[in-house]
Amino acid sequence: MTVTAPTPAPATEVPKSSGTRLVDRVFKMRELAILAVFLVMIAITQMGNSQFLSEQGIKDLLLNATILVLVATGQSLVVITRNVDLSVGSTLGISAFAAGTYLQGGGNPVVAVFLAALLGIGCGLVNGLLVSLGQVPALVVTLGTLYIIRGIDSIWVGSRQITAADLPGSFVDFGSGGISAVPYLALIALAVLLVTAYYLKHFGSGRELYALGSNPEAARLAGIPVRKRILTAYVVCGGLAGLAGAMYLARFGNVDSGTGNGYELTVVSAVVVGGVVFTGGSGSVYGAALGALLLTSINSVLPALGVSSVWVLAINGILLILAIAVDRIVALRVASALKKRNARHG
Amino acid sequence: MPNVPATQLKPFTTLWGRPAAVVEEPLMTHPSDTGPAAVLALKDISKSFGAVRALRDVSLELFPGEVHALAGENGAGKSTLIKTLAGVHRPDAGQVLLDGEPTVFHGPADARDAGIAVIYQEPTLFPDLSIAENIFMGRQPRRALGRIDHKATHAATAALMKRLGVELDPDRPARGLSIADQQIVEIAKALSFDARVLIMDEPTAALTGSEVARLFGVVRTLREQGSAVLFISHRLEEIFRICQRVTTLRDGAWIASEPLDGMTEDDLVRRMVGRDLDELYPKQEVEAGSVALSVRRLTREGVFTDVSFDVRRGEIVGLAGLVGAGRTEVARAVFGIDRWDAGEVEVGGRTLTNGAPSTAMAAGLALVPEDRRAQGLVMDMSIERNIGLTGLRTTVRTGLMDRGAERSRSLDWAVKLQVKYARIADAVSTLSGGNQQKVVLAKWLATGPKVLIVDEPTRGIDVGTKAEVHRLLSELAADGVAVLMISSDLPEVLGMADRVLVMHEGRLTAEIPRSEATEESVMAAATGRAAA
Numbered sequence: 008m009t010v011t012a013p014t015p016a017p018a019t020e021v022p023k024s025s026g027t028r029l030v031d032r033v034f035k036m037r038e039l040a041i042l043a044v045f046l047v048m049i050a051i052t053q054m055g056n057s058q059f060l061s062e063q064g065i066k067d068l069l070l071n072a073t074i075l076v077l078v079a080t081g082q083s084l085v086v087i088t089r090n091v092d093l094s095v096g097s098t099l100g101i102s103a104f105a106a107g108t109y110l111q112g113g114g115n116p117v118v119a120v121f122l123a124a125l126l127g128i129g130c131g132l133v134n135g136l137l138v139s140l141g142q143v144p145a146l147v148v149t150l151g152t153l154y155i156i157r158g159i160d161s162i163w164v165g166s167r168q169i170t171a172a173d174l175p176g177s178f179v180d181f182g183s184g185g186i187s188a189v190p191y192l193a194l195i196a197l198a199v200l201l202v203t204a205y206y207l208k209h210f211g212s213g214r215e216l217y218a219l220g221s222n223p224e225a226a227r228l229a230g231i232p233v234r235k236r237i238l239t240a241y242v243v244c245g246g247l248a249g250l251a252g253a254m255y256l257a258r259f260g261n262v263d264s265g266t267g268n269g270y271e272l273t274v275v276s277a278v279v280v281g282g283v284v285f286t287g288g289s290g291s292v293y294g295a296a297l298g299a300l301l302l303t304s305i306n307s308v309l310p311a312l313g314v315s316s317v318w319v320l321a322i323n324g325i326l327l328i329l330a331i332a333v334d335r336i337v338a339l340r341v342a343s344a345l346k347k348r349n350a351r352h353g
Numbered sequence: 354m355p356n357v358p359a360t361q362l363k364p365f366t367t368l369w370g371r372p373a374a375v376v377e378e379p380l381m382t383h384p385s386d387t388g389p390a391a392v393l394a395l396k397d398i399s400k401s402f403g404a405v406r407a408l409r410d411v412s413l414e415l416f417p418g419e420v421h422a423l424a425g426e427n428g429a430g431k432s433t434l435i436k437t438l439a440g441v442h443r444p445d446a447g448q449v450l451l452d453g454e455p456t457v458f459h460g461p462a463d464a465r466d467a468g469i470a471v472i473y474q475e476p477t478l479f480p481d482l483s484i485a486e487n488i489f490m491g492r493q494p495r496r497a498l499g500r501i502d503h504k505a506t507h508a509a510t511a512a513l514m515k516r517l518g519v520e521l522d523p524d525r526p527a528r529g530l531s532i533a534d535q536q537i538v539e540i541a542k543a544l545s546f547d548a549r550v551l552i553m554d555e556p557t558a559a560l561t562g563s564e565v566a567r568l569f570g571v572v573r574t575l576r577e578q579g580s581a582v583l584f585i586s587h588r589l590e591e592i593f594r595i596c597q598r599v600t601t602l603r604d605g606a607w608i609a610s611e612p613l614d615g616m617t618e619d620d621l622v623r624r625m626v627g628r629d630l631d632e633l634y635p636k637q638e639v640e641a642g643s644v645a646l647s648v649r650r651l652t653r654e655g656v657f658t659d660v661s662f663d664v665r666r667g668e669i670v671g672l673a674g675l676v677g678a679g680r681t682e683v684a685r686a687v688f689g690i691d692r693w694d695a696g697e698v699e700v701g702g703r704t705l706t707n708g709a710p711s712t713a714m715a716a717g718l719a720l721v722p723e724d725r726r727a728q729g730l731v732m733d734m735s736i737e738r739n740i741g742l743t744g745l746r747t748t749v750r751t752g753l754m755d756r757g758a759e760r761s762r763s764l765d766w767a768v769k770l771q772v773k774y775a776r777i778a779d780a781v782s783t784l785s786g787g788n789q790q791k792v793v794l795a796k797w798l799a800t801g802p803k804v805l806i807v808d809e810p811t812r813g814i815d816v817g818t819k820a821e822v823h824r825l826l827s828e829l830a831a832d833g834v835a836v837l838m839i840s841s842d843l844p845e846v847l848g849m850a851d852r853v854l855v856m857h858e859g860r861l862t863a864e865i866p867r868s869e870a871t872e873e874s875v876m877a878a879a880t881g882r883a884a885a
């Protein structure tokens with residue numbers, strides 16, 4: 008059907024009502040809140056340890072977050088559709104090793120990055136097909152592929168290991184280089200983030216991801232190609248995990264069969280802390296990226312403050328629960344505010 | 354009537370009448386003299402769900418410029434027929450004809466692309482998305498490079514809201530909308546593209562007079578522009594007001610397709626139920642007893658203000674008002690679902706705790722909510738378990754649930770309310786809309802309440818069962834139960850209530866005794882014109 012823009016738009020802009028502004032505020036607030044927590048944390052650390060925010064310090068902070076931001080961005084797409092991809096850690100591991108092996112044999116770094124992303128897309132395709140065609144919950148399917156991909160990886164890699172010495176110097180330099188305090192890798196992650204956010208907001212298929220996460224049955228009735236959209240989300244998620252694998256290789260230069268083990272839990276935490284609701288339909292990739300930034304910086308903050316890093320996990324957990332609690336309370340408040348407004352004019 | 358369609362369908366031959374019954378204006382000319390051209394037709398459609406034969410050899414033709422009613426009891430197969438037309442269900446047998454051509458819709462998108470707009474019986478909104486996005490999902494106006502034109506979407510939505518005469522902010526999320534507002538959004542969605550065929554499954558079930566009038570105004574315009582409309586409602590007077598022809602289904606079988614001109618409501622009911630109907634409002638005169646529910650100066654800021662009333666044992670008190678007047682909100686506050694800011698509620702002399710439904714239930718209060726999907730039922734649970742839910746405490750002995758007791762109690766109520774189901778262990782989601790409503794009623798009646806608040810008790814219930822529900826309410830009152838009935842169906846309020854309370858913009862504006870309650874006096878108070 009051709010989209011006939013219905014009824015010519017009236018010339019005047021309809022003024023935004025108070026309810027809208029309220030809701031806007033709350034959603035923006037969600038992201039602002041994480042940003043605020045992050046900044047406060049950084050400020051406190053800086054006060055306790057003036058070395059913390061040196062140029063190298065900032066660079067490390069950003070570098071550490073980069074990979075998680077990439078994978079969390081992809082994961083958000085999947086979570087928005089009311090699904091989950093637990094295989095991202097395995098995908099990252101196998102892509103990193105594949106890219107490393109290729110480079111070891113004298114391959115071109117750019118091709119290596121594409122290779123890693125392609126391998127990730129392949130994994131995403133498998134996940135997406137299984138989830139959208141089989142009537143099996145995503146949690147179970149991707150838990151399965153988590154082990155399968157990791158298994159294949161282990162058989163292939165065995166006890167081999169790739170170290171920075173095996174890689175072309177330009178590749179390793181790119182991984183740690185940057186424009187003053189901003190690493191190249193972070194710029195790539197930022198670009199991916201901006202493109203994804205723009206896509207989600209301004210393109211029909213992006214909005215449809217929210218719609219089908221919000222109410223899958225209604226999405227079907229609205230004629231949204233549900234399976235195709237879910238497949239797309241998984242493919243993008245896999246592709247970004249693959250890309251993150253290449254970045255991991257460039258950053259650490261060290262890959263073995265255990266690379267990325269358990270990473271999926273960190274990714275999911277970042278996404279949820281960032282306000283992407285696990286039951287689908289709401290949240291933004293910016294939130295997820297901020298969540299990733301927050302979680303990774305805790306890893307650097309604690310040692311800088313002289314706190315044992317055994318606390319990191321506990322703090323991550325607390326943050327996660329806090330985030331969920333805050334979401335719940337905000338949701339209830341918004342609901343009751345909207346209700347009051349409703350009653351005024353039906 | 355010379356122009357009987359050439360494509361004679363077997364059932365049509367018997368009762369085929371003049372489709373262009375000139376009920377409202379002589380605009381109708383079809384099926385035109387140049388031969389019939391049904392935009393959309395079903396031919397000998399059958400559809401089963403497991404052992405349930407929802408449709409059996411049903412045929413139907415929709416002509417441009419007609420509003421066609423689809424009538425039948427709960428579970429007769431109306432919604433199933435609509436979903437077949439909309440491409441949601443694939444028929445087991447039979448054909449869908451589009452402009453006379455056999456067509457197969459592979460999904461709702463196909464039907465939409467063919468110019469068929471559908472309002473489903475149950476709202477199908479995306480709670481996290483804005484109203485504007487809900488309306489235009491999948492067909493947003495575009496800018497360069499295929500990007501969504503958010504401004505145009507917003508403006509078009511605002512224009513639609515204006516056309517429907519409602520004040521809904523296009524940017525607010527759909528979460529938290531009242532049932533009536535949800536239905537309005539659904540209507541706006543269906544109107545948002547120039548459909549050749551508009552199909553509406555009980556669009557008016559939650560609406561009051563003025564919204565219905567608006568909707569009908571829009572429907573008339575569409576009809577004049579040559580669209581075909583298929584309309585379902587259990588309010589028969591609406592069918593006679595807006596439709597020209599009617600097709601009746603009974604137990605999934607086609608009964609008749611005929612012009613409404615010259616038919617009476619009784620005729621239609623006879624077609625639907627196959628017998629004459631008992632009285633629709635069997636109100637018993639009961640001497641009112643002591644005060645059972647007393648609400649004093651109840652206020653919830655911004656929602657309702659200073660609401661005071663009593664309901665006595667044996668009384669049925671109607672609570673009328675326009676959509677959004679705050680009726681449901683008062684009921685929810687009284688029951689303790691929402692908190693109130695000031696005031697007091699007493700049940701049987703016991704003061705209720707603010708915001709505590711459990712104490713309300715313990716005091717003998719029951720609330721049948723308006724939104725059966727969100728508040729009334731656990732859709733994936735069986736009919737039996739749903740009815741049993743409220744009785745958990747009474748059926749739990751020794752810490753284990755007494756499944757036998759639960760089952761027999763559930764069966765009792767299912768039979769009393771004539772719930773139409775295959776097995777009592779089936780999930781509630783497989784029931785027709787009206788039958789789901791009956792399960793909600795059964796669930797709360799099973800608690801044996803002292804004070805019963807019913808919010809739109811007969812929403813989506815067919816005339817036969819409506820009479821049954823009314824009889825039941827009347828009997829409960831006769832047994833000394835105090836009943837507060839919120840209803841948008843004005844004849845129902847007038848027919849059943851001993852007293853009518855009317856709300857307007859969050860305030861109680863009138864209290865009208867049965868003898869003085871008329872459509873005029875209630876509407877005057879509900880719209881805020883000088884109270885009666």
Ligand SMILES: Nc1ncnc2c1ncn2[C@@H]1O[C@H](COP(=O)(O)OP(=O)(O)OP(=O)(O)O)[C@@H](O)[C@H]1O
Nearest residue numbers: 402407427428429430431432433783784785786787
């Ligand atoms: N998905 C389903 N699975 C099993 N049975 C179903 C399903 N949908 C409908 N049915 C059955 O098909 C029959 C017809 O249902 P339908 O919803 O078409 O009735 P209806 O005429 O729309 O009734 P109402 O007036 O209550 O909305 C009912 O017996 C219902 O239980």
Ligand SMILES: [Mg+2]
Nearest residue numbers: 432474785786
């Ligand atoms: Mg129905």
